[in-house]
Every structure is written in C-alpha cells, then in structure tokens.
Amino acid sequence: MRQVAALAGVGLKTVSRVINGEPNVSESTTQKVNEAAAQLNYLPDLQAGNLRRGDRKTRTLGLLVGSVANPFSGAIHRAVEDLAAERGTAVFASSLDDDPSRERGIVDTFLRRRVDGLILTTAARSQAYLLPEVERGTPVAFVDREPTGVDADTVVCDNAEGASLATAHLLAHGHRRIAFLGDRTEIWTERERRRGFLEALGAAGVPTSSATTVENLYDVDVAREAVLRLLAGENAPTAIFSSQNLISIGVIRALRDLGAGNRVAMIGFDDFQLADLLEPAVTVVAQDPYRMGTIAAERIFARLDGDDSPAVRHVVRTRLIERGSGELRAHG
Amino acid sequence: MRQVAALAGVGLKTVSRVINGEPNVSESTTQKVNEAAAQLNYLPDLQAGNLRRGDRKTRTLGLLVGSVANPFSGAIHRAVEDLAAERGTAVFASSLDDDPSRERGIVDTFLRRRVDGLILTTAARSQAYLLPEVERGTPVAFVDREPTGVDADTVVCDNAEGASLATAHLLAHGHRRIAFLGDRTEIWTERERRRGFLEALGAAGVPTSSATTVENLYDVDVAREAVLRLLAGENAPTAIFSSQNLISIGVIRALRDLGAGNRVAMIGFDDFQLADLLEPAVTVVAQDPYRMGTIAAERIFARLDGDDSPAVRHVVRTRLIERGSGELRAHG
DNA sequence: CTGAAAGCGCTAACAG
DNA sequence: CTGTTAGCGCTTTCAG
Numbered sequence: 221m222r223q224v225a226a227l228a229g230v231g232l233k234t235v236s237r238v239i240n241g242e243p244n245v246s247e248s249t250t251q252k253v254n255e256a257a258a259q260l261n262y263l264p265d266l267q268a269g270n271l272r273r274g275d276r277k278t279r280t281l282g283l284l285v286g287s288v289a290n291p292f293s294g295a296i297h298r299a300v301e302d303l304a305a306e307r308g309t310a311v312f313a314s315s316l317d318d319d320p321s322r323e324r325g326i327v328d329t330f331l332r333r334r335v336d337g338l339i340l341t342t343a344a345r346s347q348a349y350l351l352p353e354v355e356r357g358t359p360v361a362f363v364d365r366e367p368t369g370v371d372a373d374t375v376v377c378d379n380a381e382g383a384s385l386a387t388a389h390l391l392a393h394g395h396r397r398i399a400f401l402g403d404r405t406e407i408w409t410e411r412e413r414r415r416g417f418l419e420a421l422g423a424a425g426v427p428t429s430s431a432t433t434v435e436n437l438y439d440v441d442v443a444r445e446a447v448l449r450l451l452a453g454e455n456a457p458t459a460i461f462s463s464q465n466l467i468s469i470g471v472i473r474a475l476r477d478l479g480a481g482n483r484v485a486m487i488g489f490d491d492f493q494l495a496d497l498l499e500p501a502v503t504v505v506a507q508d509p510y511r512m513g514t515i516a517a518e519r520i521f522a523r524l525d526g527d528d529s530p531a532v533r534h535v536v537r538t539r540l541i542e543r544g545s546g547e548l549r550a551h552g
Numbered sequence: 553m554r555q556v557a558a559l560a561g562v563g564l565k566t567v568s569r570v571i572n573g574e575p576n577v578s579e580s581t582t583q584k585v586n587e588a589a590a591q592l593n594y595l596p597d598l599q600a601g602n603l604r605r606g607d608r609k610t611r612t613l614g615l616l617v618g619s620v621a622n623p624f625s626g627a628i629h630r631a632v633e634d635l636a637a638e639r640g641t642a643v644f645a646s647s648l649d650d651d652p653s654r655e656r657g658i659v660d661t662f663l664r665r666r667v668d669g670l671i672l673t674t675a676a677r678s679q680a681y682l683l684p685e686v687e688r689g690t691p692v693a694f695v696d697r698e699p700t701g702v703d704a705d706t707v708v709c710d711n712a713e714g715a716s717l718a719t720a721h722l723l724a725h726g727h728r729r730i731a732f733l734g735d736r737t738e739i740w741t742e743r744e745r746r747r748g749f750l751e752a753l754g755a756a757g758v759p760t761s762s763a764t765t766v767e768n769l770y771d772v773d774v775a776r777e778a779v780l781r782l783l784a785g786e787n788a789p790t791a792i793f794s795s796q797n798l799i800s801i802g803v804i805r806a807l808r809d810l811g812a813g814n815r816v817a818m819i820g821f822d823d824f825q826l827a828d829l830l831e832p833a834v835t836v837v838a839q840d841p842y843r844m845g846t847i848a849a850e851r852i853f854a855r856l857d858g859d860d861s862p863a864v865r866h867v868v869r870t871r872l873i874e875r876g877s878g879e880l881r882a883h884g
Numbered sequence: 885c886t887g888a889a890a891g892c893g894c895t896a897a898c899a900g
Numbered sequence: 901c902t903g904t905t906a907g908c909g910c911t912t913t914c915a916g
Contacts, residue, residue: 221893231903236895244901261684266664267599267610268893271908278599280665288645289630289842291623298621301647310661313620313645315633329642332598333612352593469826476829494801494826497808510621553909563887568911576885600909603892887916892909899904 221262228256239264270334279309281520282330284323284340286364287315292465292490292509293341296363299513300339307521309336318404318438320344331358337520339363339513343406359523361516365408366533373519375512375534379409382505382538383416384423386461386487389503389540391424394550395459395485399450401443401471402435402463410435413463413489432457443470444477451478458550459485465492472498487546496543503546506539553594560588571596602666611641613852614662616655616672618696619647624797624822624841625673628695631845632671639853641668650736650770652676663690669852671695671845675738691855693848697740698865705851707844707866711741714837714870715748716755718793718819721835721872723756726882727791727817731782733775733803734767734795742767745795745821764789775802776809783810790882791817797824804830819878828875835878838871
C-alpha cells in the first residue's frame with residue numbers, strides 16, 4: 221500500500237479511500253491510484269484492514285459438515301457458498317467425520333481466524349463450549365443436527381416424521397417383521413429416525429418384539445454384513461428401513477448378493493444418485509440438503525445484518541419417493 | 553490479550569510467550585496465564601499475529617474446484633483437508649462451475665485473505681494473472697487441468713491415454729461406429745480425452761468419418777437428449793464413449809429410455825457410485841481424485857517448507873474397470 | 885526469566 | 901478534497 225501511495229504520489233489514506241470506494245476523492249487522483257495499484261498488482265490485506273475497521277468483519281464463514289467428500293454435505297456446502305459469494309464472503313469448510321473429539325478443535329480453528337459466523341453439523345455431546353462466543357455476538361447456526369447446551373438457530377429435517385411415514389408405508393404393504401438399520405447412536409438424527417420407526421410400529425399396534433433394530437452401522441460394508449446376517453437368521457425381516465445413505469447402499473449390496481432385491485422390501489432415509497435406475501428402483505425418504513444449507517446461511521446473514529430475534533428452529537420437510545423397492549408386498 | 557495479561561498480572565509479552573509455547577517462562581507464570589486465558593475464553597487472533605510474525609504465514613489455503621457439490625471435487629477437497637489439518641491449516645473452498653469469468657474473482661478472494669498457497673482447477677484461457685503472485689513466492693498447484701501462461705506444479709490424470717485405452721477396448725470388441733460425447737470444449741480435460749479417442753481410432757485405421765463426436769454436453773439432460781437423437785439417426789453408433797461423469801449418467805438414462813442398455817456398448821470416463829450395480833454394470837475409466845488432491849497438497853506444503861526445485865508435472869494413472877457395458881460386442 | 889517500545893498493513897478521527 | 905496521527909492485536913527486538 222505504501223508503494224502504491226508512493227507511485228501515485230499521494231498519501232496513504234487516499235489510497236485507502238480509493239480502494240474502498242469512499243467518496244471525496246477527485247477523478248484524477250482515483251485514476252492515478254488505480255493505475256499504480258494495477259501496476260504493482262496490489263491486493264489489499266483484508267485481515268489487516270479488519271483489525272482496525274469499525275465493523276470488525278472478516279467476511280469469512282466457518283462451515284463444519286459430516287464430510288466434504290459426501291454428496292449430502294456437498295449440497296449444504298454449495299448452498300452456503302452460493303449465498304456467501306453474493307456477499308463477498310469466503311467459506312472455510314471442514315469435515316467432522318462424526319468424531320466428537322474433532323469438533324471442538326475445528327471450531328477453534330475457525331474462531332482463531334475470527335470468522336463472522338459458524339454453520340455447524342455437530343457430534344459432541346454438548347455445544348456449551350460455544351456459549352462465550354455466542355455471548356460475544358458471533359452468529360451460529362446448526363444444520364442437520366440439533367445442538368445441546370446452547371440456544372441458536374437450527375435447521376433440521378423432520379427425521380422422526382419421515383421415518384414414521386416410511387415405516388407406515390411398509391406396514392401398509394403388509395410387512396410386520398421390519399428391521400431398522402441405524403448409524404452410530406451418538407448421532408442425533410439416528411436416534412430421531414429410530415424413534416420415528418418405533419412410533420409408527422406402536423401406532424399400528426405391532427409389537428416391538430417383531431422389530432429388529434441394528435445400530436452403529438458406520439459404513440457400507442458393516443451394513444452389508446449386518447443384512448447378510450439378519451436375512452440368514454430365524455424370523456428374517458421381510459422389509460428393511462435404513463436410516464442413512466451409506467447404510468442403504470450396504471443393504472442394496474447385500475440384497476444383490478442374496479438375489480433378494482425383489483423379495484425383501486426396503487426404504488432408505490436420504491436420496492442418492494441413480495437410486496431410480498437400480499433394479500428394483502429404491503424408494504427413499506428424500507431430504508433437501510441444499511435447502512437446509514440455504515436456510516442456515518440466510519440465518520447467519522440475517523444475524524449479521526442485525527436480526528436479534530430469538531433463536532429459530534427450522535424444520536425442512538422430507539418427501540417419500542416411491543420407486544418400487546418400498547412397494548414390494550410382504551410374502552410368507 | 554490485554555485482559556489476560558491484566559488478569560494474570562504479567563506483561564503482554566509474557567502472555568504471548570505462553571500462548572506460543574516459547575521457552576524461558578517460569579512454571580508458575582505459565583500456570584497463571586493459562587488460567588486467565590481459560591477464564592476469559594481467550595483465543596489468539598491468528599491474523600493479527602501474522603501481521604508482524606516473521607514467516608507471515610496465515611496457515612490458510614485456497615482451494616478452487618469444479619463444484620463442492622460434485623463427488624469428484626469432494627474427494628480432492630477431502631484429500632487437501634486431511635493433509636492441511638495435520639498442519640493446522642484451514643482450507644477455503646470455492647466452486648468454479650466451469651465459468652472462466654468466476655475464476656479470477658475467486659482467486660482474488662483468496663489472495664486478499666493472504667492464503668499461504670493455492671490449489672486450483674481452472675477454466676480461464678490463461679492463468680498468467682497469477683504470475684505476480686507466483687513471483688512473490690506464493691506456491692500454486694494446479695489440479696485436474698493444466699494451466700496456461702504460468703509454470704507451476706500440476707497434477708493431472710492421463711486423460712488422453714485413458715481415453716485411448718477405452719476406445720481401443722471398444723474397438724477390440726468389434727465396434728467401428730463409436731460416438732464420443734464430450735463436455736464443454738473450453739475444458740482442457742475434454743480436449744485431451746477427445747484427442748485420445750481420435751488417436752485410438754487412427755491407430756486402428758478406422759476412418760474418422762465413422763466416428764461421431766458431440767461436444768458441449770454440459771449436463772445430464774443435454775447429454776441424454778443428444779444420445780436419443782444419435783441413436784434415432786442413420787448409422788447410429790454401436791458404442792458410446794462418454795468423457796465425463798454427468799454425461800455418462802445422461803447416456804445411461806437415454807439407453808434405459810430406449811431399452812438399449814444391452815445392445816449399445818458404453819464406457820464412461822470417471823467412476824461413480826453404484827456403477828457396478830446397474831444393469832448392465834458400467835465399464836469406466838476410473839480416476840483417483842483423492843490421490844490427485846493429496847499430491848497437490850503435498851506439493852504446496854513442500855514448497856512452503858522451502859522446496860524450490862523446478863515445477864513438477866505429476867500424472868496420475870487411470871484404470872479401466874471392466875464391468876459389462878464396455879464388453880458388449882458390436883452387432884449388426 | 886520478564887517487560888517496554890516499535891511496527892506489521894490498514895482504517896478512524898480529525899485537521900488542513 | 902487530502903494528509904497526519906493514533907491504534908487495532910499481536911510479535912519482534914532489545915533492554916532490564
């Protein structure tokens with residue numbers, strides 16, 4: 221900046237004014253400064269400026285998702301980025317990997333860089349560690365999972381309702397022995413979906429004893445093996461409800477291995493690419509992660525713009541997409 | 553920081569020393585400072601520190617990928633993040649959307665925040681705008697696509713070779729009328745893959761006139777319609793080579809629409825989830841995006857650690873995965 | 885082992 | 901319309 225000022229033959233502050241588009245600079249001076257800046261390839265140091273600037277905004281957001289390699293997270297990320305880009309805000313993105321012990325460290329990484337806001341998918345038992353930061357006025361929005369120990373804007377889908385609906389759908393097709401295949405039990409969405417599953421059974425008067433729930437299926441292979449075991453046992457289920465994407469794929473692989481795809485019904489929570497082209501096509505409870513990301517980002521920017529109304533809990537509705545696998549009737 | 557110093561009853565510099573783990577601080581003082589910091593929930597401002605620090609490192613990287621919503625990009629991102637996390641480095645991630653006009657602006661967004669390094673997938677005709685920054689010593693690595701107008705570390709896959717191999721594979725199964733379905737022609741990988749396709753035909757002595765190339769298929773639907781048109785025409789191809797993921801899916805949908813999946817052979821560039829469970833299973837030229845991201849990040853960190861050897865061009869080999877769709881023999 | 889003074893690149897407040 | 905001075909939160913340098 222000093223070099224620019226020297227080259228243009230003006231004072232430091234004048235350069236600052238031109239760069240920030242402040243008024244009260246003559247046309248010719250502006251010209252000179254811009255030329256000098258271009259010649260020196262000058263790019264202002266945003267952080268240094270924000271050190272002294274009144275609003276103290278870094279125009280930076282911290283985003284924590286399940287894994288940036290996962291399409292569900294990718295859609296959330298993309299939504300946040302799209303809104304952020306409009307406001308000249310850059311996004312730090314990190315992966316949680318459902319590891320509670322990583323959460324705090326990643327958030328600190330963001331905070332040390334003085335992000336303007338935080339959009340978080342969490343796994344730790346409590347998010348109370350955020351209280352001081354929230355107190356300080358940093359907006360925080362939780363996405364996909366509800367927080368514990370801190371009150372802030374939250375965007376989730378109707379996990380229990382979606383799971384109930386799917387379960388009721390299977391019941392309506394004559395199934396009574398239905399298996400629930402769940403993710404790690406520490407994950408809030410898993411517990412919600414399991415709750416919805418059990419509630420639907422209860423509402424239909426189906427004894428819980430006829431339902432099998434297998435949990436902590438943390439990847440495709442573990443899920444696949446669980447299904448193989450389940451279907452080889454006594455009283456094998458005639459339908460499967462899978463609580464998540466990767467588990468659904470494990471289920472599909474297992475059914476394919478057994479040639480049971482057209483005999484055992486299945487519905488998966490979360491839509492995925494090509495689900496409609498499989499044989500049978502896969503019935504799913506579809507979420508809308510892009511929308512969830514959009515709402516979360518909107519909340520953050522609204523807070524940054526001064527909205528100080530009480531924390532909002534936003535529920536995005538899921539949608540049952542019937543494609544075939546969930547409409548197979550119970551047999552035997 | 554001042555508050556911490558006051559609360560602990562020590563000088564500013566002592567706090568600084570404790571926080572940075574510098575030597576020459578007594579045990580008891582360290583204790584006091586840490587307590588005060590914890591009590592005040594103090595987190596040092598990384599950017600402010602880096603303003604004066606000798607190495608001037610922000611421990612921040614800028615990553616530009618095709619789209620953070622795309623699994624290919626997600627894998628690159630994840631690889632970069634994994635390496636960056638080990639070094640306490642945060643990653644800004646942005647989506648290019650193959651829009652040359654966005655490229656420069658996003659890079660400036662990164663540069664204004666003084667990132668330590670840049671990992672870029674580019675679309676603009678030239679990356680010469682980066683020369684001053686490279687001159688200044690900021691390490692830049694290009695991933696997936698080669699740059700123009702600037703010399704820097706580059707990680708690409710063997711696009712032409714992979715495409716040649718796939719084409720030769722189709723030729724070996726008796727196909728002569730093969731269609732190439734390509735992405736936007738501004739994209740370097742598209743041109744390379746097309747080149748590989750044509751070279752394989754040439755090497756086999758197949759007249760180029762018997763090959764159809766359709767380009768600028770920028771999404772699933774456009775690709776699907778192109779295939780429908782192609783197969784309805786005279787001299788319809790008996791095999792299809794698709795240059796990219798989304799196009800492959802468009803092809804599959806079109807073949808499904810026509811019930812031609814087991815008659816028209818196809819190979820796609822890029823592997824994708826569930827390709828092996830479709831009917832027929834899809835033969836692909838698989839890339840390894842996670843590995844590409846890893847290598848790019850390694851280059852950046854090596855440069856940051858002082859490696860000033862000439863720019864390296866790293867080629868990651870692709871792999872033909874035979875699953876069925878590419879092994880259908882030519883008919884009629 | 886500890887602290888005071890100077891300065892990183894920039895902007896706020898005020899003076900010309 | 902323009903320049904000067906102070907100071908953001910921190911680290912460096914150098915003197916206790």
